[in-house]
Amino acid sequence: MLFLLPVHGFYLQWISGLGFNWPTWFVLTSFIVIAWLCWRNSRFVRLISAIPSPKGVPIFGNILQLTVGQVEFLRIVHREWVEKHGPIYCGWGGSRAIVCIASPELMEPILASQKLITKGKEYSYLSSWLGACMFLTTGKRWRSRRRMLTPAFHFQILENFFDVFNDQSRQLIKELEAAAASPADDGSVNVYKILTQCALDIICDSSMGRQVRKREETSGYLHSINRITQLTMERSLRPWLDNDVIFNLTALGRENQRCVKVLHDFTNQVIQDRKKMLNNNNVIDTTISDHEKIEENSSKRRLAFLDLLIQASENGEKLSDDDIREEVDTFMFAGHDTTATAMSWFLYCIARNPDEQKLLFDEVDEIFEHSDRQCTPQDAANLKYLDCCIKETLRMYPSIPGVMRTITEETEIGGYVLPAGLSVALLIYGMHRNPNVYPDPDVFKPERFLPEQSASRHPYAFIPFSAGPRNCIGQKYALFELKVVLSWVLRKFEFSLVDPTSPPVSASSEIVLKPLDGIHLSVKSRQPCSIAV
Structure with a gap:
């Protein structure tokens, strides 16, 4: 997020030392900001943002919360977040979203499809x-x-x-x-x-x-x-x-x-x-x-x-x-x-x-x-x-705790629209351990x-x-x-x-x-x- 960095003498001097003049830096920063805003307000992101999600941090999303051992990963993703956010939620890894599903009713439209077969x-x-x-x-x-x-x-x-x-x-x-x-x-x-x-x-x-x-x-x-x-x-x-x-x-x-x-x-x-x-x-x-x-x-x-x-x-x-x-x-x-x-x-x-x-x-x-x-x-x-x-x-x-699919065509599941290109994790372990x-x-x-x-x-x-x-x-x-x-x-x-x-x-x-x-x-x-x- 370059536009949030303080602009002071030392920083401008450092930019100049890299061979960037002030107008060039301004153009590059503006381009990055505009690109980020376009992405953040795109239909793809807006559709995904409607899905419940564990609170993350800017840039990293939920990656830092999952920098844990595989035992803790299983507990957080398959149990804790399902209990807190429901049988469908979205996790972010930087700019990449993964929608996680842990109920048979919501899994069926994907698993039964003859079209949504891309891993x-x-x-x-x-x-x-x-x-x-x-x-x-x-x-x-x-x-x-x-x-x-x-x-x-x-x-x-x-x-x-x-x-x-x-x-x-x-x-x-x-x-x-x-x-x-x-x-x-x-x-x-x-x-x-x-x-x-x-x-x-x-x-x-x-x-x-x-x-x-x-x-x-x-x-x-x-x-x-x-x-x-x-x-x-x-x-x-x-x-x-x-x-x-x-x-x-x-x-x-x-x-x-x-x-x-x-x-x-x-x-x-x-x-x-x-x-x-x-x-x-x-x-x-x-x-x-x-x-x-x-x-x-x-x-x-x-x-x-x-x-x-x-x-x-x-x-x-x-x-x-x-x-x-x-x-x-x-x-x-x-x-x-x-x-x-x-x-x-x-x-x-x-x-x-x-x-x-x-x-x-x-x-x-x-x-x-x-x-x-x-x-x-x-x-x-x-x-x-x-x-x-x-x-x-x-x-x-x-034996296989979960499977991943890529949504190849826009699909509605559980009242949410999943856009094409989205990654979906079907949490078999989480669904099998879902008390509902x-x-x-x-x-x-x-x-x-x-x-x-x-x-x-x-x-x-x-x-x-x-x-x-x-x-x-x-x-x-x-x-x-x-x-x-x-x-x-x-x-x-x-x-x-x-x-x-x-x-x-x-x-x-x-x-x-x-x-x-x-x-x-x-x-x-x-x-x-x-x-x-």
């Missing part, structure tokens, strides 16, 4: 890693990719993945048993770390065609995934890092580039391994056992996602190698990080609620009769109470999702996988995986808090809603583990 500008920060994948793109390219990839998640194909879910669950049981036998000094086990590795093994095996046996090859990948999502959130709260050139010159930008290289190297190897397997399809290897041949042939039959991409890339007609890597990167990330956090929050919720955990034990014991048999699709359908507990966990801790949508929102109540209680609920009141045309393409895959893995874990272990008087675990608002310092629980065997892997 928010913030997602472009992931483009150095994910390129122009289906998750980030829009328009014809998005529709084409979505149409091409949807068959990979058909129910009949997903049924073929149950063998993978069961096999990896057996390995998980072994690892949890070992961890429970050698807990930390306080008697706890960080289940989040173990479940993250399990989820990565499942996505590599079931959808990418690569069984990951060497944990050292995935440690760098998991670290880079975790860090790059943190860097994206940090960048989104620093407007001066919006420009790619400036960002790449900073320490954060250089770290981002290192993470991208690790992630690309890993997925490129996954793709090359699968291509090699497909190319050798008719070659008989006499050095492997009959059991290994059967396992490999079974893997070839059940794989769908990566095969579909490779087939589409023949002769480079539809997908280039970079296109394949972009989609693989996306599904590797989304397919393990979100399910790992969902499983971890689930175990945390039942550890805090032993009565509900007992009901889960009763259900799995009735269905599986204390056996070590596989969990089948029919079993998954019969696990009704487990389904309610998973959904209540996803209500309280949705869910009474007692901080209490774990699985019965909310019994048919008789959920039938009259707004269809957009529960959207852990988003909703509408841009909903999560892999949500059925994720729910099957959750049910199989958790049914195995509940057959074998019981979970409790090491210190029942400890405060709740803090959730960190990153791209994925992660526990700030992991999930540390007391893990005890319910029955002897006699599983052969």
Whole structure:
């Protein structure tokens, strides 16, 4: 605001020293003031200014209020401001406005629209890693990719993945048993770390065609995934890092580039391994056992996602190698990080609620009769109470706390006109914790999702996988995986808090809603583990 600066001798002398004479300075200042006034009184700003807004400061808007940790960010944006300003409010980051929405009625016009499908500008920060994948793109390219990839998640194909879910669950049981036998000094086990590795093994095996046996090859990948999502959130709260050139010159930008290289190297190897397997399809290897041949042939039959991409890339007609890597990167990330956090929050919720955990034990014991048999699709359908507990966990801790959209055409929502070009944040976590949508929102109540209680609920009141045309393409895959893995874990272990008087675990608002310092629980065997892997 140059016109507010005091004009005195020293200041004029300083201006002159920069090579500006007095008339030039006056013209430049006048131009800036006029431009600011035109912007401030534009229809775009006037429409947005009609929306309730937390009080900010000149130039910076609300940025200074959000220069906090990710835990505080979640509390302020999703809870405090929703409670104070209502289910629709506007926050300012300098001259940029973001309208936040936290009610199903107000979200529906955007999520259900076939036109308002453009992702928010913030997602472009992931483009150095994910390129122009289906998750980030829009328009014809998005529709084409979505149409091409949807068959990979058909129910009949997903049924073929149950063998993978069961096999990896057996390995998980072994690892949890070992961890429970050698807990930390306080008697706890960080289940989040173990479940993250399990989820990565499942996505590599079931959808990418690569069984990951060497944990050292995935440690760098998991670290880079975790860090790059943190860097994206940090960048989104620093407007001066919006420009790619400036960002790449900073320490954060250089770290981002290192993470991208690790992630690309890993997925490129996954793709090359699968291509090699497909190319050798008719070659008989006499050095492997009959059991290994059967396992490999079974893997070839059940794989769908990566095969579909490779087939589409023949002769480079539809997908280039970079296109394949972009989609693989996306599904590797989304397919393990979100399910790992969902499983971890689930175990945390039942550890805090032993009565509900007992009901889960009763259900799995009735269905599986204390056996070590596989969990089948029919079993998954019969696990009704487990389904309610998973959904209540996803209500309280949705894997994706919010999604961003860019309004591409003027839209009226809640009595306010949202102009084209505006960024909108759909606060899934904030809506799921809105007491006007869910009474007692901080209490774990699985019965909310019994048919008789959920039938009259707004269809957009529960959207852990988003909703509408841009909903999560892999949500059925994720729910099957959750049910199989958790049914195995509940057959074998019981979970409790090491210190029942400890405060709740803090959730960190990153791209994925992660526990700030992991999930540390007391893990005890319910029955002897006699599983052969």
